Amino acid sequence: xxxxxxxxxxxxxxxxxxxxxxxxxxxxxxxxxxxxxxxxxxxxxxxxxxxxxxxxxxxxxxxxxxxxxxxxxxxxxxxxxxxxxxxxxxxxxxxxxxxxxxxxxxxxxxxxxxxxxxxxxxxxxxxxxxxxxxxxxxxxxxxxxxxxxxxxxxxxxxxxxxxxxxxxxxxxxxxxxxxxxxxxxxxxxxxxxxxxxxxxxxxxxxxxxxxxxxxxxxxxxxxxxxxxxxxxxxxxxxxxxxxxxxxxxxxxxxxxxxxxxxxxxxxxxxxxxxxxxxxxxxxxxxxxxxxxxxxxxxxxxxxxxxxxxxxxxxxxxxxxxxxxxxxxxxxxxxxxxxxxxxxxxxxxxxxxxxxxxxxxxxxxxxxxxxxxxxxxxxxxxxxxxxxxxxxxxxxxxxxxxxxxxxxxxxxxxxxxxxxxxxxxxxxxx
Ligand code: NAD
Numbered sequence: 001x002x003x004x005x006x007x008x009x010x011x012x013x014x015x016x017x018x019x020x021x022x023x024x025x026x027x028x029x030x031x032x033x034x035x036x037x038x039x040x041x042x043x044x045x046x047x048x049x050x051x052x053x054x055x056x057x058x059x060x061x062x063x064x065x066x067x068x069x070x071x072x073x074x075x076x077x078x079x080x081x082x083x084x085x086x087x088x089x090x091x092x093x094x095x096x097x098x099x100x101x102x103x104x105x106x107x108x109x110x111x112x113x114x115x116x117x118x119x120x121x122x123x124x125x126x127x128x129x130x131x132x133x134x135x136x137x138x139x140x141x142x143x144x145x146x147x148x149x150x151x152x153x154x155x156x157x158x159x160x161x162x163x164x165x166x167x168x169x170x171x172x173x174x175x176x177x178x179x180x181x182x183x184x185x186x187x188x189x190x191x192x193x194x195x196x197x198x199x200x201x202x203x204x205x206x207x208x209x210x211x212x213x214x215x216x217x218x219x220x221x222x223x224x225x226x227x228x229x230x231x232x233x234x235x236x237x238x239x240x241x242x243x244x245x246x247x248x249x250x251x252x253x254x255x256x257x258x259x260x261x262x263x264x265x266x267x268x269x270x271x272x273x274x275x276x277x278x279x280x281x282x283x284x285x286x287x288x289x290x291x292x293x294x295x296x297x298x299x300x301x302x303x304x305x306x307x308x309x310x311x312x313x314x315x316x317x318x319x320x321x322x323x324x325x326x327x328x329x330x331x332x333x334x335x336x337x338x339x340x341x342x343x344x345x346x347x348x349x350x351x352x353x354x355x356x357x358x359x360x361x362x363x364x365x366x367x368x369x370x371x372x373x374x375x376x377x378x379x380x381x382x383x384x385x386x387x388x389x390x391x392x393x394x395x396x397x398x399x400x401x402x403x404x405x406x407x408x409x410x411x412x413x414x415x416x417x418x419x420x421x422x423x424x425x426x427x428x429x
Contacts, residue, residue, distance in 0.1 A: 010334050012310045014093035020335055022096070025411030028402050035422045039099075039415065042069045042092050043110075048138035052131045055124050062131060064116040066139040068148060069095040072421045075146055076112035077102060077359055077366075079153025079182075080135075080160070083308075086115035090309070094153075097330055098359070101352040103414035105391045107363040112148050114139060120155045132160050136167040143168065145178035145370065151362050152182040152234065154308065158194070162187055178369030181362035190365035191377035193358075196384060198238025200357015201328050202246060203388040204349045205302055208324050211396055212347060214301070223247030226263075226300040228322070230254050230292060231307030232271075232281050235328040235355060239304050241268040248302075252295045253281050256307070259295040260287035296320060305332035312337040320346065327351040342405045350407035352414060353395050360387050 011017070019040055026036055046066045051059045065088055068076045078098040081091075091113045099111030116135055120128055142148050143164075152161055161183045169175045177188030185191065192199070206221050218225050227248045229240045232255040240250050249265035257280040260266065266287060274284045282289060296303065296312060297319040305311050306328030312320065317333075317340035325341065326349045327333065333341070333348065341348050361384055368374050399409030 010314045010336055013089055014309050014331055015089040017335060018093040018096045021411060025408050025415055028412055031419050032423060035419050039418060042067050042095055043071060044068045046142055050134050050138050052134055054127055062116055062118055064135045065091045066114040066142050067091045067095040069111040070099040070418060071110040072418055073110055074108035076148040077109035078112035079151045080114040080156050081153040082116050082118050082120040082155030084119045086117045091115045094330055097352055099418060100411060100414035101356045101359055103417040104352050104410050105356045105360050105387050107360060114150055129163055132163040133167045136164040140168060143179060145176055149366055150180050158182055158184045178366050181365040188369050190361055190368055192380040193361045193365055195238045196361030197235045197355050197358035198242050200388045201239045201326050201354055202242045203385055204354045204392055205326050207389060207392040208347055208349055221246060225302060226251045227302045228252040228295055228298050228300045229304045229306055230295050231329060236306035237272055239306060239328055244268045251300055252298055254292045254295045255281050258282045259290040259292055260284045261290045262287040302326060304328045310334055327354045338407060348406055350410050353391055353410045357384055357388055360384055
């Protein structure tokens with residue numbers, strides 16, 4: 001039976017969605033009411049309005065945020081987003097999801113997120129550096145290697161992390177590599193960090209294909225499976241080329257300007273080259289142009305939304321034809337879409353599990369930075385594989401036991417860990 005699709009406008013406030021997901025998980029658990037009240041809300045929120053000198057000599061004001069959702073299990077960890085649509089509620093949601101993500105994979109961090117309301121593509125390199133250094137200074141009252149450790153997210157990259165690390169270090173008078181992760185290798189970044197999120201997505205897809213017994217059709221993991229990827233930044237592009245390396249046919253790719261489709265499979269590294277030359281995947285030769293909406297409903301085995309929130313909604317969920325949806329992005333599905341997929345028996349690998357490879361290798365980078373001792377890439381990828389496979393199995397089992405979908409299964413594991421840590425620490429004073 002396919003559930004009735006709501007036709008009215010869906011609530012798309014990311015923080016309300018995050019709270020709703022939390023509330024749904026809590027219904028399946030026996031928790032202390034006071035702790036539940038505490039975990040529904042972020043611990044602290046900083047809003048900063050700050051000036052940046054532009055290339056033409058003028059001064060422009062920007063608004064940024066840094067939100068800590070929970071510090072119970074360790075220092076807070078979470079990326080920094082530069083995007084014109086950033087809001088405080090979005091940053092709150094992303095911070096809360098970071099708490100659960102770190103707990104799902106059981107690494108000793110709480111959740112945070114930051115954002116600046118800006119289109120980074122509209123800035124020169126100097127303006128971007130000025131903005132980053134000033135924002136880093138503004139949030140430095142919250143940021144430190146043992147307090148809050150940022151990382152890249154949409155619109156930021158290793159160079160932005162390098163400026164943050166340098167700004168913080170200048171204020172301290174000595175280098176502090178462990179204050180951010182996702183840094184360039186030359187200044188203490190970790191081998192394998194750039195690929196980590198996409199690699200973790202691939203590990204999850206392979207585990208899901210095994211669990212769904214798809215080997216009857218695809219006996220060698222991803223080999224021959226048809227994959228469509230929405231978003232072609234850090235997460236989407238790495239997921240796409242690792243899928244292709246594993247033998248998958250990457251039939252469609254998109255970015256903010258539109259998508260490309262070839263049912264015989266795209267040459268992903270050549271698409272990356274085309275994007276580097278032209279700024280977008282669109283007009284890639286040898287592929288048909290499609291819209292982002294069309295990509296989501298293509299006939300494929302695995303769909304990887306790896307762009308932004310609320311891409312799959314009440315409006316389009318019933319037309320999705322993939323068997324597995326692997327959430328490379330944070331929050332790409334609305335609760336209504338989740339319900340549609342549960343009903344249609346389409347497996348959703350939830351963001352707080354699926355894209356946790358990034359924060360896991362960020363954890364390795366932080367540990368390496370604190371110890372000034374660096375690991376080989378093979379060791380990092382092996383430990384990442386072990387953590388992702390273990391976490392996938394734990395979430396799968398929990399979902400089976402509670403007869404819930406994988407998202408609620410992941411929440412149950414994560415919320416239990418954070419709840420128990422809170423109870424053991426006690427409510428101060
Ligand atoms: P990015 O800035 O590197 O890339 C974003 C991509 O999405 C770009 O290709 C952009 O063109 C595309 N895009 C933007 N708006 C779009 C739209 N409306 N439709 C289609 N495509 C659109 O960002 P990223 O780091 O790859 O992050 C992507 C998602 O993954 C975000 O939800 C982020 O929070 C999540 N995530 C990132 C990491 C990480 O390590 N970078 C880790 C975990 C989760």
